[in-house]
Amino acid sequence: MKTVAVTATLVGKEQPLSTGELARACGAEEAWVLQLVRVGIIEASGRQADWCFDSAALRQALAARDLQRDFDASLDAAALILDMSNEIRRLRARLRVLGLDADGR
């Protein structure tokens, strides 16, 4: 089997995604990305005409897409669920640093 060497870029400050690229990565329309920004699920940098998105925005957008698809969640509900989910992850990471898991062991 042949191995293909490919150019990899890190989605971040230096090579961010445009509105169109973020929409495409989620299989969605640009208008949907606009809604995500308005609701506050993702943050954009730059002017609206050439918004830039980082890895965190892509992760949030994919998660919002899943919540809409799996549960018919409204974007406002998805925003709340994602806020709570991020808080849980942050707290779990804190626990891990302290050498504990979520069940206090």
Add this chain to the structure above:
Amino acid sequence: MEFKDYYATLGVEQGASDDDIRHAYRKLARKYHPDVSKEPDAEQRMRDVNEAYQVLKDPEKRTAYDNLAAGVSSGGDFRPPPDWDSGFEFRGASPHDDAAFSEFFSSLFGARHRPGGAQMRARGEDHHAAIEIDLEDALHGATRDISLRSIGHDENGQPRLQTRTLSVRIPAGIREGQFIRLAGQGMPGLGGGENGDLYLEVRLKPHPRYRVEGRDLYMDLPVAPWEAALGATVRAPTPHGPVEVGVPANSRNGRKLRLKGKGIPGDPAGDFYLVLEIAWPPADTEKAKAAYRHLAQEVPFDPRRNLGD
């Protein structure tokens, strides 16, 4: 190939209504949600559930599936499935993620996802996968081969699984949850359209010694009681090689010593924290017992003085 009982996967009867199927799916999607589930195989289970739902929620696919199922005797002529878990993972299950699904699914429904007509020109869809890397790769950068399976077509236009291996350079300083984008490695375009891109979500394998929070690293550093009490210079291993660190006198258990900029590289670089863990010598020899007794006699110390009464 294994025949997949999609009704059993969702836990519904064969005659279940669309509503029943949707409710069953949502319950399972909650049960196996990565933030909630405690089941070790939650991710695989979720993939199975997604695959079943993709078929049963779609009237056309469901009918095709039912027809096929009617002709299958249990223990029939299906070959065992390939190992779907090795080396790669796909998440989610929109039509963009069909490659996450089983050979059974691909061979039945793979062809239907390609809009027909050679005149149509369209960009290929973007794909998503996860890549698990070692902490050392994030610290120093690395080149890793990843194997991906996707649905392609043979010379007769029949859908079939293809495996390809990509050699991916992982930049130093990458963090958990960041995405690596591989241009042109998603679904092929149609009618001369561009290929889609492939996004790899980075996951860090748990490290036996270091704990990671963002760009910061934590490690427990065992010290003897006299080192913590009197202060000492001790040698500690770090990912950047061993260092000599000064333990300040009167250090308590859990005290954090920071090595600035010695975490995961970046702008700003993360820090490396040594968490002091005072290890007590066991009183298992006469000499050790005598030393503890001597300490007890010579040093007035009541660890329970703040408990009252």
